[in-house]
Amino acid sequence: MSTRSCLEYLEYLEEHKSQFLGEMLEFLRIPSISSLPEHAGDVNRAGEWVVRRLHAAGLENVRMLPTGGHPVVTADWLHAAGRPTILLYGHFDTQPVDPLHLWTNPPFEPTLRDGHVYARGASDDKGNMLIPILAMEALLKTSGALPVNVRCFFEGQEEIGSPQIPAFLDTHRDEFACDMVISADSGQFSSEQPALLVGCRGLCAVQITARGARTDLHSGIYGGTVANPIHALAQILSTLRDTDGKILVAGFYDSVVPLGREQREQLARIPFDEAAYCAQVGVDTLFGEAGYTPVERVWVRPTLEVNGIWGGFQGEGVKTVLPNEAHAKITCRLVPDQDPHRIPDLVRQHVERQTLPGVHVEVRTLPGTARPYRIPDDHPGNRAAADVLRETYGREPFTVRTGGSIPVCEMFQNVLGAYTVGFGFAQDDEQFHAPDEFFRISSFERGQEAYCRLLQRLGMEATA
């Protein structure tokens, strides 16, 4: 790499800055919510948008592939003989938007405010997944080549746990063969402090439904003789966790690898400002399992959270009904070596041990599981990413985890035998999965430059 070509891609990025920002806004206007069937067409439209953008960037063999669910968009550029092959990963689907009334602007009408782009999917993951596409364009348009071989894998079902991706990946394993995966669905510690992501929590989900009488009943006429499934559900939920959040489901912690001293010391080096954290989320005090630091609790300890509950009357005023159904959606975040296929059974067994006269309870496993994931700190991809981050931020990156789940990491490892290196520019305060999600325009721009450098740095590695 000559200094001249370096300057050229920087100039290219600078010249196209406002065009690229405009394109991100265009991408964000597509309401590609993967969990809602009525938005399936929008997920497809977002995929088509990515297809067009990859074409324009100069990628080859650009296609949208059916998966049986939301599609995958792929492309490649394979002319760097003797250089590693990188699989670039990101997702173009988004979370739902409710509660809608808490958004300052409509979630799919992106708004620029204080150097941020506010929109559902801005940070997670449309803004981030667009970065490597623009970086590749800058390299291709200025030097006519990429320093590594690249395959793209952009999916439309990450937010629902990528249900069709394992089978899809298995079928297409040769087309996605690679030395490593670089994921744009990742983040940095702060605007000043880079980070290398070495692990994420796994995920599993269940829905508990409690049913009482055949229909809703009058609470005066029947109250006192017929069980109320909302009370039964509350009873069940209150037995799932201790008041500090410790999970009381028998066997839940059995496969958790205990924290070693070295690991706890590494985690203790991560600065954590409890007061600032409380102020950011708007709570008086933190919550969580006794005996663990907040960083340990979100990164290396499992959780069980009710994500939603409903039953009976939710309108204004009073309805004197004895309802006949109540529902709760639950997800668990898992850590090595918990098995996301085993945990729902443990929850089911726990519920079956409850005595709830007059109520039938069903525990249904919901789609969307992810195994907990861990990449060695010294993986070649991590070393390259660390070099680029050090250069970009002028600081040694922290070695971090995420409490979130990135199911594809484990899938890529299983099917392609490749580790996934996180290289994204989200920050934890960017309200992903919540109202007023945003992405920093500065991250969007810095990320493009960093991706150019990363591909060049990886091009200096010999193939495996």
Add this chain to the structure above:
Amino acid sequence: MSTRSCLEYLEYLEEHKSQFLGEMLEFLRIPSISSLPEHAGDVNRAGEWVVRRLHAAGLENVRMLPTGGHPVVTADWLHAAGRPTILLYGHFDTQPVDPLHLWTNPPFEPTLRDGHVYARGASDDKGNMLIPILAMEALLKTSGALPVNVRCFFEGQEEIGSPQIPAFLDTHRDEFACDMVISADSGQFSSEQPALLVGCRGLCAVQITARGARTDLHSGIYGGTVANPIHALAQILSTLRDTDGKILVAGFYDSVVPLGREQREQLARIPFDEAAYCAQVGVDTLFGEAGYTPVERVWVRPTLEVNGIWGGFQGEGVKTVLPNEAHAKITCRLVPDQDPHRIPDLVRQHVERQTLPGVHVEVRTLPGTARPYRIPDDHPGNRAAADVLRETYGREPFTVRTGGSIPVCEMFQNVLGAYTVGFGFAQDDEQFHAPDEFFRISSFERGQEAYCRLLQRLGMEATA
């Protein structure tokens, strides 16, 4: 009363049978749901319908009166000098209709099936409140007079606890002066077995709201450090009642008058077929407080029921959100001498004693309270009603209560100094407050004849 005039009103009722049924269907088509602000106009339309029907029946001074909330329709006929004055009571508002998908027919498109009229409000209370109007018409059109003085009080806010009625009644106390109230918002034990209603439970309502962070958060990024208000709410709800429904709120039972032996014997005479009851509501087993029979539990023991709960994600699939709000609506059914204004404070104090780090909980009293009510078994109105019921059904009526609440009973007693005699034809299986509410056409017709007889029988009493 001559046998001849008796035959005449019977003939009149017989001749107008299909017209009257048609009118009930017309009345039921008005979606007069009092709890939903968007239906306020419909409640008004139902009142106007009642005004027209009272005019047609021959009542005088028919008017719809403003209350500050849903209106009251009044009318009178005061030409029976030396005879008692009866205040006829009923309500033309209805409960909401959700869950709508469980209705066989749309709730406001009345449908005739197997001798029943299916519609929201058919039994509670439009079908029942129409009965005395039609009975008065039959008497007026055939004999030109009523055997007693009558005032009408038909309201549009019973299903929300009649919030404006106490102040309204206080202002209009002279216009509604009476010797007793006869309420058409009442029922019989079965199609074969009449009943005299001598008491009903009181009511109070609260809403519990638990709040955590400022916004919904990502359950991966924050799960383990930020409290989940749904878990907090479930924890609270699970402490409100024992697993058998016994209420654990300190002081809740303090004012409950203990059941005497005589009272328990009277209640034990009421036949109760547990298997049939279970089959009717669709449960395997009954539920409720140890040490009390099912009849005692619904009629003379207080209850606390969650009528609705909601928070977080309720859509299809999975949303990995750590929600920031959760809500529950609760009503308590009360028995003598519990105070509906005191119970919400006890619930609030109970909740305030919980330790819930990171969660703020608010207990808000909802409008709509009713004191528990008791009329002496041998009240003159009860004696007259018993005579008519004995004649109509050929059986001695049971002395019963209802587990429901009729707030106006206590209001009429307080403001007008008059007891309320229940004289209605609903039956407990008629799904009021639930999907597929219905009213028996046979009850509608039998009720008209019985009301004619009741007014004649009351005309034989001297004024107080």
